[in-house]
Amino acid sequence: MSDDTILEVRDACVTFEKRDSVVHAVDHISLTMKRGAMLGLVGESGSGKSTLAKAIVGMQQLDSGQILIDGLSQHDRAKLKGHAKAEIVQMVFQDPYSSLNPRMSVGDAIGEVLDTYEHLSAAEREESVAxxxxxxxxxxxxxxxxxxxxxxxxxQRIAVAKCLAVRPKLIVTDEITSALDVSVQAVVLNLIRSLHEQLGLSMLFISHNLAAVRYICDDIAVMHHGRIVECGPAEQIVKAPTDPYTRSLVSAIPSLEDAGRDVLLEPSLDSSFAGAVR
Ligand SMILES: Nc1ncnc2c1ncn2[C@@H]1O[C@H](COP(=O)(O)OP(=O)(O)OP(=O)(O)O)[C@@H](O)[C@H]1O
Ligand SMILES: [Mg+2]
Incomplete structure (x- = not known):
């Protein structure tokens, strides 16, 4: 693995056994992400996006294959302690309620994360939270x-701030705008894009919404039935998709092919893409 690779997924498989069937949620997936890249992962419901995300952050065991983050396997990462372990990968989920304690103030919630790896005075903590x-x-x-x-x-922005508090090398976001109103979705997408540009963060951005993924990502991987059917630069995926499934995703959003990246989130175009893929 070269030094500029932040994520390498090697022939990963996750299978779930249901009562009378077997689901290949992640079916021999291989994927590489460069440090500082913003990769979008798009696909219909049940295609395996969240299962792959959970496997990447270590919340889901692989049946076979390997996932390296910054050159470290899950086994290597499990041996790390405290700060070093927390630093590597963080995930932001769809539902910001679930990641926030209802009885804890925003400042304490972020401060608590800072406290897990830094000894800060009250004033320093307040400054870091701000x-x-x-x-x-x-x-x-x-x-x-x-x-x-x-x-x-x-x-949702607080959930992102908590995630940034551990200064991770890779952030995985799973449908972070799906539960939000369309007008607010644009604000959160713009925030993610500016954080990526400002901090050079490596991000795997998962969404049903191909227009949103195209808006903020350099590269797009398309997932279907547990496999990556197509992966490449966002412009290429949208303008010249080669896989039939990708073509069907693109054609589901009439304005997508012709619209420039920055006009996609204009309010007048909201109705043409909001939820179009879901
Ligand atoms: N813990 C589990 N036990 C059994 N089956 C599961 C489990 N988690 C996921 N699955 C199945 O694996 C497949 C992929 O699910 P996954 O949640 O990864 O898809 P997804 O692309 O994230 O879908 P969505 O867009 O709806 O979030 C589905 O068929 C799902 O029912
Ligand atoms: Mg999911």
């Missing part, structure tokens, strides 16, 4: 608020 809030475009006076005082979009 800096993380600034990164996700929230004012420092959000810190004393409780999760139920925030909108869905703000909660």
């Amino acid at each position: 800096e993380l809030l600034r990164l996700v475009h929230l004012p420092a006076d959000v810190a004393p608020k409780m999760p139920d005082q925030l909108s869905g979009g703000m909660r």
Whole structure:
């Protein structure tokens, strides 16, 4: 694995046994991501995106194959302790409620993550929390608020801030805009894109929404029935898809092929892509 590879998935398989069938949720997937890249993973419901994401972050055991993050296998990563372990990979989930304790203020929730690997004075902690809030475009006076005082979009930004607090080398986001209103989706997508540009983060961005993936990702991998059917630069996937399944995804969004990247999230175009793939 070369030094500029952040993620390498080698012939990974995950199978689930149901009562009368076997589901090949991840079926011999191989994938490489360069450091600092923004890779989109798109595919219909049940295609195996979340199973692959969980395998990458170590929440799902592989039946066979291997996943290396920054050159380390899951076995290598399990041996790391504290800060070093927390640093490598983080996941942001669809539902920001699930990652926030309803009885803990925003500042304490982010501060708690900082405390797991840094010994900060109260003033330093407050400053770091404010800096993380600034990164996700929230004012420092959000810190004393409780999760139920925030909108869905703000909660999702807090979840991103908690994730950034451990300074991971790779961030995996799984449908982070799906539960949000269309207008708020654009705000969160713009935030993800600016974080990628500003911090040079390596990100695997998972979504049903091909327009959203195309808007923020350099490269796109298309998943269907547990396999990657096509992977390449976003423009190529959208303008000259070779796989029949990718072609059907692209043609489901009429404005996608002709629209420039930056007009995709104009409010007037929202209705043409919102949920079009789902
Ligand atoms: N824990 C599990 N036990 C049994 N089957 C599972 C489990 N997790 C996922 N599956 C099955 O594996 C397949 C892939 O599911 P997965 O959740 O990875 O798809 P997905 O692409 O993330 O779908 P969605 O877009 O709806 O989130 C599905 O058929 C699903 O029913
Ligand atoms: Mg999923």
